[in-house]
Amino acid sequence: MAVILKLDGVSKSFARVETNDITTALAEVNLEMKSGEFISLVGTSGCGKSTMLRLIAGLIQPTTGKLSVNGEEITGTSPSRGMMFQTHTLFPWLTVERNIAFSDRMAGKHKEKASVDEVNRMLKVIGLDSFRKDYPAQLSGGMQQRVALARTLICKPEILLLDEPLGALDSFTRMNMQDEILNLWKENKQLVIMVTHDVDEAIYMGTKVLVMEAHPGRINAAIDIDLEYPRNRASAKFVEYRRQILDMLHFGHKED
Ligand SMILES: Nc1ncnc2c1ncn2[C@@H]1O[C@H](COP(=O)(O)OP(=O)(O)O)[C@@H](O)[C@H]1O
Ligand SMILES: [Mg+2]
Known part of the structure; x- marks a missing residue:
């Protein structure tokens, strides 16, 4: 709409x-x-x-x-109206993929199966597919920020x-993410x-x-x-x- x-x-x-x-x-x-x-x-x-x-x-x-x-x-x-905060907060006890999936479920957007596909897609968008089973504390600040971004994007707010x-x-990752968001x-x-x-x-x-x-x-x-x-x-x-x-x-x- x-x-x-x-x-x-x-x-x-x-x-x-x-x-x-x-x-x-x-x-x-x-x-x-x-x-x-x-x-x-x-x-x-x-x-x-x-x-x-x-x-x-x-x-x-x-x-x-x-x-x-x-x-x-x-x-x-x-x-x-979905917001990604300046100081984001991930759930430290959830893995990367679960942090992303949790947000989608909270918004009530998808049933379980559809959500898995969406989470997989988001992991590719943010380039963290191989870190899906890691916990936030295992990631760099920039990686954590990309997970927080994926959590907001997956809900597709208007x-x-x-x-x-x-x-x-870093500037290289930043330019890639600019294109992904666009x-x-x-x-x-x-x-x-x-x-x-x-x-x-x-x-x-x-x-x-x-x-x-x-x-x-x-x-x-x-x-x-x-x-x-x-x-x-x-x-x-x-x-x-x-x-x-x-x-x-x-x-x-x-x-x-
Ligand atoms: N909850 C708050 N209590 C008191 N002052 C605040 C609060 N939030 C923001 N401000 C003040 O309002 C102004 C604008 O803040 P903010 O919107 O965070 O600016 P920006 O995001 O552009 O840096 C600042 O002077 C800030 O100190
Ligand atoms: Mg600010």
């Missing part, structure tokens, strides 16, 4: 009890996003990226404004929320919203890049990336997008 996600005048403030002041993590965000879009979120640390994902996931409620999917207000979590999903990976997105045509620190990754993957700024957290620019997939990082247009976005991020620094 095609979805339209809307944020109408959404703000989120956090009270700090110790200092008796208020952090405006997000101020007056108005956005519309729909199935088939891949939104990259970039911005300096503390500009409200994770807060935005948590609001969309329904984990926290806005201070003002409203979030809705197809006109229905978001009031809590839903399996149709809205996929990824908070720096590839941050722990392949799944093309197949499932969901709405993906991905936070990344990597401007190249944001441009390489996104149909649109949202550039955010802090104090208060807000969206500074929405840049449509008008390039065919698969994208060439060395093309003149790609390089021009990179320059434009990096300029905006530096501007944000100077303002602080």
